[in-house]
Amino acid sequence: MIIAALLLVTQVVAQDPRLERLDPDTRSAVAAVADSANGVGLPVEPIIQRALEGATKGASGARIVAAVRRLAVDLGTARLTLGTSASAPELEAAVAALRAGATPQVLAHLRDVRRPPLTMALSVLADLVASGVPADSAGAAVLALAPQARDADLVDFRRAVERDIALGAPPGAATSVRLNAGALDVSSGSPYSGNPARPRRP
Amino acid sequence: MFEPGDETVERLIQHLRRPVAMDAGLDARVMREIAQASSPRRRVWPLPWSVAAAAAVLGAVLVARPWARNATSRADTLQFVLIAPQAASVSLVGDFNDWDPARSPMQTAHGIWATALRLAPGRYRYAFLVNGVEWRADPGAPAAKDDEFGTPSSVVTVGGRGS
Amino acid sequence: MGIDKVEPSDAELVRRVRTGDIGAYGALVSRYRDRLGRYAVHMIGDREDAEEALQDSFVRAYRSLARCDDPARFGAWLYGILVNRCRTTGARAARRRRLFVHDAQALSGAAHADQADRLDWTDAVDRALARLAPEYREAFLLKHVEDLEYDEISELTGAGVSALKMRVKRAREQLQKYLREAEHV
Numbered sequence: 001m002i003i004a005a006l007l008l009v010t011q012v013v014a015q016d017p018r019l020e021r022l023d024p025d026t027r028s029a030v031a032a033v034a035d036s037a038n039g040v041g042l043p044v045e046p047i048i049q050r051a052l053e054g055a056t057k058g059a060s061g062a063r064i065v066a067a068v069r070r071l072a073v074d075l076g077t078a079r080l081t082l083g084t085s086a087s088a089p090e091l092e093a094a095v096a097a098l099r100a101g102a103t104p105q106v107l108a109h110l111r112d113v114r115r116p117p118l119t120m121a122l123s124v125l126a127d128l129v130a131s132g133v134p135a136d137s138a139g140a141a142v143l144a145l146a147p148q149a150r151d152a153d154l155v156d157f158r159r160a161v162e163r164d165i166a167l168g169a170p171p172g173a174a175t176s177v178r179l180n181a182g183a184l185d186v187s188s189g190s191p192y193s194g195n196p197a198r199p200r201r202p
Numbered sequence: 203m204f205e206p207g208d209e210t211v212e213r214l215i216q217h218l219r220r221p222v223a224m225d226a227g228l229d230a231r232v233m234r235e236i237a238q239a240s241s242p243r244r245r246v247w248p249l250p251w252s253v254a255a256a257a258a259v260l261g262a263v264l265v266a267r268p269w270a271r272n273a274t275s276r277a278d279t280l281q282f283v284l285i286a287p288q289a290a291s292v293s294l295v296g297d298f299n300d301w302d303p304a305r306s307p308m309q310t311a312h313g314i315w316a317t318a319l320r321l322a323p324g325r326y327r328y329a330f331l332v333n334g335v336e337w338r339a340d341p342g343a344p345a346a347k348d349d350e351f352g353t354p355s356s357v358v359t360v361g362g363r364g365s
Numbered sequence: 366m367g368i369d370k371v372e373p374s375d376a377e378l379v380r381r382v383r384t385g386d387i388g389a390y391g392a393l394v395s396r397y398r399d400r401l402g403r404y405a406v407h408m409i410g411d412r413e414d415a416e417e418a419l420q421d422s423f424v425r426a427y428r429s430l431a432r433c434d435d436p437a438r439f440g441a442w443l444y445g446i447l448v449n450r451c452r453t454t455g456a457r458a459a460r461r462r463r464l465f466v467h468d469a470q471a472l473s474g475a476a477h478a479d480q481a482d483r484l485d486w487t488d489a490v491d492r493a494l495a496r497l498a499p500e501y502r503e504a505f506l507l508k509h510v511e512d513l514e515y516d517e518i519s520e521l522t523g524a525g526v527s528a529l530k531m532r533v534k535r536a537r538e539q540l541q542k543y544l545r546e547a548e549h550v
Contacts, residue, residue, distance in 0.1 A: 151361030
């Protein structure tokens with residue numbers, strides 16, 4: 001029965017019309033990766049999307065297959081760190097954070113201090129590193145904000161740090177400064193809020 | 203009139219006269235606020251394109267902001283903007299539309315290309331495809347660092363409930 | 366990439382906005398954003414507050430465009446709105462947040478020791494400005510940084526020309542004193 005179900009899933013993935021953009025060999029390889037992922041409870045959609053990205057961008061079949069295999073492995077690592085209850089968006093964001101250099105320990109700690117969903121917190125961590133903030137600084141900052149900050153506050157924090165970096169601030173220092181500036185407002189219930197009375201910007 | 207001891211103040215003045223670059227996204231925020239006030243009936247979708255023209259700004263600028271939040275849904279409507287006066291066509295392509303350039307062609311007015319999409323919570327990779335051949339990341343959005351296919355991409359994240 | 370044509374004048378853009386071409390207002394915003402932003406940043410001392418003041422001023426100017434009597438002097442009229450808006454922002458933000466208000470030129474392309482010097486100088490400038498009374502700072506910036514004439518500043522601020530000259534003189538004296546104190550620390 002289980003084998004039949006797995007075969008059925010393989011067929012479903014292979015018959016996904018979106019994959020027709022791939023040549024037959026690549027389509028088959030991608031379907032196999034997706035099937036394996038699904039077999040261990042990992043989301044399939046990110047794998048499909050990565051293959052479609054490669055197809056649209058004209059990447060070779062080999063490159064597409066390498067990318068989806070790497071993604072499947074990383075999704076597995078993310079799931080080991082966040083736990084089996086992690087959603088697909090959380091796992092994708094966790095992959096980005098891990099690839100950016102965040103350690104599994106940081107992700108596990110985040111899981112412990114913040115109510116789900118963790119998607120935005122993980123994304124902000126990855127995006128800060130993409131801006132040049134050292135991974136450990138980004139991790140420390142997000143962990144400090146995570147217990148109380150809303151998703152929108154984390155996004156504001158990231159934008160503020162990026163703006164300071166664009167103006168020439170060293171990325172690590174920019175993160176510390178913004179974090180310390182926000183720490184003063186913990187009592188207001190919003191760890192990062194330059195002025196609690198100011199209407200939120202669009 | 204120059205006096206001894208004024209050197210310090212003159213140096214300060216020259217320092218203060220240096221150009222200060224403001225956030226180019228401010229233009230779009232101003233125009234959007236004006237548009238909201240100008241519309242006879244407050245609309246969420248689509249954005250009036252004549253108002254979307256922040257104009258006279260060279261280079262690519264992104265505004266990817268929640269345009270409105272539906273209180274009964276977890277999805278957000280996000281607006282994507284690219285300023286590309288020389289482009290003949292621009293498509294928004296990403297994880298949210300199966301990387302299909304035909305799904306989200308962008309509309310233009312005065313060289314400003316824009317479209318809006320409703321997105322469920324998640325993290326999405328995307329890019330702009332200009333004239334069907336040139337991939338451009340969104341300069342106003344975080345970069346997608348794991349760029350496995352040799353072209354630039356950006357990332358947008360939509361938070362879940364409580365964001 | 367560039368736009369290869371003659372830029373329309375302020376008066377022309379205002380005329381277009383008044384006939385319904387809201388997009389023409391975007392050109393005015395782009396034209397004045399950085400220049401007015403410079404004043405707002407130095408006057409208010411906080412980048413975010415300055416951007417908010419600037420955004421509010423542009424929106425306010427659009428809504429009251431009918432009251433711009435001389436569209437050819439739209440810039441000066443807009444300045445007046447911004448000057449008033451900056452006054453209501455209130456006390457300067459915590460100095461810590463000003464550390465990275467500076468333009469990129471102040472911090473780029475220098476050796477490490479030079480960079481530290483520039484940061485010290487920039488910080489000294491910011492602190493000195495912050496210590497000025499708001500009306501002194503306002504007059505000083507409008508005269509020496511924004512290059513306005515005294516009669517223009519008088520029109521914007523409502524103060525008389527001789528009062529403004531006194532404020533600018535006091536501002537220069539105090540800034541000199543504060544900067545010298547900073548050099549000897």
